[in-house]
Amino acid sequence: xxxxxxxxxxxxxxxxxxxxxxxxxxxxxxxxxxxxxxxxxxxxxxxxxxxxxxxxxxxxxxxxxxxxxxxxxxxxxxxxxxxxxxxxxxxxxxxxxxxxxxxxxxxxxxxxxxxxxxxxxxxxxxxxxxx
Amino acid sequence: xxxxxxxxxxxxxxxxxxxxxxxxxxxxxxxxxxxxxxxxxxxxxxxxxxxxxxxxxxxxxxxxxxxxxxxxxxxxxxxxxxxxxxxxxxxxxxxxxxxxxxxxxxxxxxxxxxxxxxxxxxxxxx
Numbered sequence: 001x002x003x004x005x006x007x008x009x010x011x012x013x014x015x016x017x018x019x020x021x022x023x024x025x026x027x028x029x030x031x032x033x034x035x036x037x038x039x040x041x042x043x044x045x046x047x048x049x050x051x052x053x054x055x056x057x058x059x060x061x062x063x064x065x066x067x068x069x070x071x072x073x074x075x076x077x078x079x080x081x082x083x084x085x086x087x088x089x090x091x092x093x094x095x096x097x098x099x100x101x102x103x104x105x106x107x108x109x110x111x112x113x114x115x116x117x118x119x120x121x122x123x124x125x126x127x128x129x130x131x
Numbered sequence: 132x133x134x135x136x137x138x139x140x141x142x143x144x145x146x147x148x149x150x151x152x153x154x155x156x157x158x159x160x161x162x163x164x165x166x167x168x169x170x171x172x173x174x175x176x177x178x179x180x181x182x183x184x185x186x187x188x189x190x191x192x193x194x195x196x197x198x199x200x201x202x203x204x205x206x207x208x209x210x211x212x213x214x215x216x217x218x219x220x221x222x223x224x225x226x227x228x229x230x231x232x233x234x235x236x237x238x239x240x241x242x243x244x245x246x247x248x249x250x251x252x253x254x255x256x257x
Contacts, residue, residue, distance in 0.1 A: 032217060035210045035239075042242040048190060049249035052183040063180055075172070082168060085161050092158060120172055128180035 019106045027084045030077035037074040063128075075120050080113040153212060160209035167202040187253060196254030200247060207243035211236060 015021070047058035061067045087105050090096045096105055125131040178189055189195065214235050222228040 028217065031210075031213045035214055038206055038210055039238075039242055041206075042245045045190075045246050045249035048183075048186050049252045055183045055186060059180065059182075078168060078172065082165060086165065089158065089162065120176065123173070124176045124179040127177050 019103055023084060023106045023109065027081060027088075030081040030084075033074065033077040034081055037077065040070070040074070072117070072121065076113060076117045079116040079120075080109070083109040083112050083116075153215075157209065157212045160205045160212070163201070163205045164209060167198065167205055170198060171202055190250065190253035191256060193254065196250050199250045203243060203246045203250065207239050207246075211239045214239070 044058050044062065047054040062071060087096070087109055090105070096102065122131065174189075174195070178186060181189075190199070215232065218228060218231050218235065222231055
């Protein structure tokens with residue numbers, strides 16, 4: 001047998017995206033996004049430590065449409081990573097590996113993340129006196 | 132009597148290196164971050180559009196400072212563990228991997244120190 005004719009396993013791109021695989025990579029992506037969110041948290045806290053002018057600038061940035069879009073993305077990332085992290089902990093405990101359970105918990109995680117993000121932003125707008 | 136080859140022993144790495152410790156630390160910080168981040172999000176919401184005085188009052192509270200310090204330690208430890216795995220998985224050139232790893236770890240500790248000093252500044256009332 002010619003060794004050059006050996007079949008190769010298909011590349012990732014050949015597979016149809018499934019809820020299990022999409023949520024898996026989303027966990028990693030949101031994790032990396034949250035690391036950048038931690039840098040933003042550092043900027044915000046440091047601005048507070050620097051004084052009123054620096055803090056006012058930081059608050060202005062967070063309140064701008066650009067800052068708000070980043071914070072919205074980070075809010076969803078946080079709740080998704082948190083909910084899916086709990087799903088991971090359940091797997092670590094040996095629970096939830098059957099395919100129907102996997103799909104169900106996946107959807108629960110997604111819906112819970114969207115709801116928690118929505119609740120957070122309604123509360124934030126209420127706190128800011130806009131709603 | 133060790134079953135390892137002399138070369139393996141010289142490299143100082145067992146079959147799984149220190150994977151279990153890494154895995155366990157990631158779960159432990161993850162579990163801690165569930166209540167800590169939920170508390171943080173719903174506490175920090177009150178500061179949407181707030182001025183400096185409101186921030187100072189918020190950050191100057193003793194109990195809040197304790198929770199913030201725990202949050203910061205857990206966040207940056209967890210981030211460092213996670214980013215390490217991401218770099219290990221996708222960066223295959225040894226030199227690039229080592230440089231990225233060192234830069235990432237230094238950046239994480241720099242941010243952690245920045246956050247901690249900021250929290251302490253308000254907690255200690257200066």
